[in-house]
Amino acid sequence: MSEALLDYRDVWVYLQREGNQLSKESLELLAAGRKVADKLGQRLVGLIMGHDLGDIAGAAVAYGADEVICVDHPSLANYFSLRYIDILASLVRERKPNAFIFLATEIGKDLAPRLAYRVRTGLATDNIELEVEDYYNPQLKETFKNLMIQIRPDFGTRVAKIYTPRHRPQMATIRPGNFRPSEADWSRKGKIERVEVHEPNRVYSAIVKEIRELPRTGVNLKDAQVVVSLGLGSLRDKDGNPRNPRDAYVLALKLKEAIERRYGLKTEIGASRALIYAELKELEGSITKENQVGQTGTTVSPSVYFALGISGALQHKVGMQKSKRIVAVNLDPNAPIFQIAHYPIVADVYEFLPEMIERLESGGSGK
Ligand SMILES: Cc1cc2nc3c(=O)[nH]c(=O)nc-3n(C[C@H](O)[C@H](O)[C@H](O)COP(=O)(O)OP(=O)(O)OC[C@H]3O[C@@H](n4cnc5c(N)ncnc54)[C@H](O)[C@@H]3O)c2cc1C
Known part of the structure; x- marks a missing residue:
């Protein structure tokens, strides 16, 4: 691995909330991130953005994060991709995570590709499993140690294993429903860091005035028993x-x-x-x-x-x-x-x- 890539450390996960709690899917994301972080021997860092975040960070620690970065600011009360991406890109450039995993939810699918483009890295979407392996590239005749391997359905009947050895962070989205959340351990200790918002008064060409939920349809497959x-x-x-x-x-x-x-x-x-x-x-x-x-x-x-x-x-x-x-x-x-x-x-x-x-x-x- 090149010297520059060795500067990148830790597995980050982008956590989402549901009201005043971590979303159910975020618990799965923490379990997925924990698995990768343990295999890499690195820390799991949860990142959460919004306003009035309450003790969501404490819950993230209980469900497996070693550290939580909270970006809490009134300007983040309504989700707005351009604003969120500016903050995410500056955090990634400054802190250099080795891997950054999002949920394949509407927000995750919006943020992850924009961020990958901004920080010039790749993205494997819709993964159903994540592993850590060494990878030998026959063209480059080089072995890349300890890569996060991203596993997702391909066309037809195949499952694709995606290796992205040469750029950091390695970025992925995971499909909800494929990772079992860990049991909460409320005695776990973790570092909770509140970071200042980058350029809080920045003006964008669009503003989000209000977010309205679409009316729910009668079918709720996700929560069905x-x-x-x-x-x-x-x-x-x-x-x-x-x-x-x-x-x-x-x-x-x-x-x-x-x-x-x-x-x-x-x-x-x-x-x-x-x-x-x-x-x-x-x-x-x-x-x-x-x-x-x-x-x-x-x-x-x-x-x-x-x-x-x-x-x-x-x-x-x-x-x-x-x-x-x-x-x-x-x-x-x-x-x-x-x-x-x-x-x-x-x-x-x-x-x-x-x-x-x-x-x-x-x-x-x-x-
Ligand atoms: C990019 C992409 C994304 C896709 N996404 C999805 C997706 O999200 N969800 C999805 O479901 N598919 C998806 N598909 C389609 C998927 O590949 C299959 O075509 C589809 O799942 C087949 O549906 P089926 O099993 O109902 O039909 P078939 O494959 O035609 O199977 C019908 C089955 O019924 C059995 N059968 C027939 N009569 C009876 C009977 N009377 N009693 C009992 N059994 C009977 C047959 O033996 C057969 O096994 C996707 C495909 C692509 C390329």
Whole structure:
């Protein structure tokens, strides 16, 4: 590694808040950063920006940060990328983190590429895993020691490992739902530093006057305890006869209601992208992009995930493979979804669903 790169130290994570707390996703980010920092033998530094940050920094320490940098200023009360980026870029130039990880949330996806451009480094987006390894580059005939390796779904069925050996910080975004937060340890001690805002009176060509939340849709996949997902397998039954996918949707709704009634678990309907993109008029308004699970939809990690008539393409799997229990129902015994299913069931969704609902409603175990 070149001398200049040796100046870069520590793993930084960009923390986000939800009201007066760290967001749930930020706890995952701290766990991801902790893993990388431990493997590198470096410190984990949380960075949080905004106004009236309260004791969010203390919580970040409890969840694994060794140090927290707080940038707290009235001018940061409303998120505004240009302002935030100026501050981030000056902190990175001054303090030289070795790695800087963001969440692949709307804010993370806005900040990370802008910052990478400003500080002239690379960025690997949407990672589902991070590792630390040595990397031998055959063209350069050089081994790069202790790199953060960024792992993300590629097109088709591949997973890409991305090595960015020659620039610092190594920057990444991680998809929520792929890292399990650590247990909070409120006795952990960490350094909390409040830094002054760089150029507090700087005038920008735009100002943010107000931020309004979009009205929430009825589907909240992220927080669901059970997800019942349908795929293109709902278009035909086991004999190949075309079926009205509305029938499968109604059965999935009945299963959702039966689970909620019986176990009190918040249940949502999910879908594969192929089913949504088929734009079937029978499902109009019932299954929309909001229901999509996967790489370009929502990442979920419920207690139970039902994959019904879903083949298990990589882009679907990366959005649900961290579910605690996966029940997969498919006619094809070789369907890739069975590789990750805890309960692989070779069956027709049109037979499985009524039977499952009947068992739950009649007080059976549902097993
Ligand atoms: C860049 C990119 C991003 C993508 N993002 C996503 C994403 O976010 N989410 C996503 O889901 N996909 C995504 N995809 C698409 C993905 O590659 C697959 O095409 C899609 O997941 C397939 O959906 P499916 O499993 O419903 O359909 P299919 O692959 O057609 O599978 C249908 C399955 O149903 C089974 N089946 C048929 N009839 C029955 C029956 N009666 N009972 C039981 N089983 C039956 C079949 O054996 C088959 O396995 C993306 C693709 C790309 C290129």
